[in-house]
Amino acid sequence: MLHLHGFAISGRYLLPTAAELADRQRTVVPDLPGFGRSPRAGGDLTIDALADAAARVLDAVGIDRATVLGNSLGCPVLGAFAMRHPDRIERAVMVSPAGGMHNRPLLRAVAQLAADAPREPLGMAAVAVPDYLHFGMVEALRLFLAMTRFD
Numbered sequence: 001m002l003h004l005h006g007f008a009i010s011g012r013y014l015l016p017t018a019a020e021l022a023d024r025q026r027t028v029v030p031d032l033p034g035f036g037r038s039p040r041a042g043g044d045l046t047i048d049a050l051a052d053a054a055a056r057v058l059d060a061v062g063i064d065r066a067t068v069l070g071n072s073l074g075c076p077v078l079g080a081f082a083m084r085h086p087d088r089i090e091r092a093v094m095v096s097p098a099g100g101m102h103n104r105p106l107l108r109a110v111a112q113l114a115a116d117a118p119r120e121p122l123g124m125a126a127v128a129v130p131d132y133l134h135f136g137m138v139e140a141l142r143l144f145l146a147m148t149r150f151d
Contacts, residue, residue: 002063003029004054004081006072007098007147008135010036013127014071025067030057032077034139036131045143047099047150051080055088067091072098073143076150099147109148 003018005011011029018027032050033041041049054077058066067090070078075097082089103109120128132140 001025001027002054002058002066002068003027004050004068004070004074004077005029005032005035006074008035008073008140008143009128009131012036012131013124014069017069026063028057028061028063028066030054032057035135040139044146045139046146047076047080048084050077051084054081055085058088064088065090067093069093069095070097071095073147076100076147080150099150101151103148106145106148109144 001018001021003011003014005014010031014029018029021027031038033039033053034045041053043049054068058064065088068078068081070076070093072095075094076099078092078094082092099109103112
């Protein structure tokens with residue numbers, strides 16, 4: 001199972017879920033390019049580029065087909081992955097999808113993000129704050145726009 005993390009955050013918050021599933025199947029929790037501990041990729045981060053990076057993660061660990069779980073931003077990445085690499089996906093699980101037509105216009109998306117933030121468990125701040133700072137504001141805005149434009 002490949003776990004795809006959310007917006008501007010590493011995969012660390014998905015590790016407890018992956019650990020719960022690890023006795024039933026192999027689990028992989030990468031930090032996509034520019035997120036968490038991974039280096040930035042050249043060029044702009046797009047949903048399609050992140051989907052291709054997810055395919056390269058599977059290549060690197062020797063997995064041909066996988067169940068892919070996406071959370072938040074991971075859902076549009078999962079959608080792009082399924083379209084660009086249909087032979088690589090066994091099953092798709094989308095948890096709390098972000099982006100798309102329901103996050104338009106941009107002001108609506110920002111308002112939804114602000115409304116959702118207080119609902120996050122307090123323990124997430126220990127992961128989220130350093131990850132957001134590492135990711136950077138300019139890159140976050142670019143990716144946020146790409147996420148909201150992704151159909």
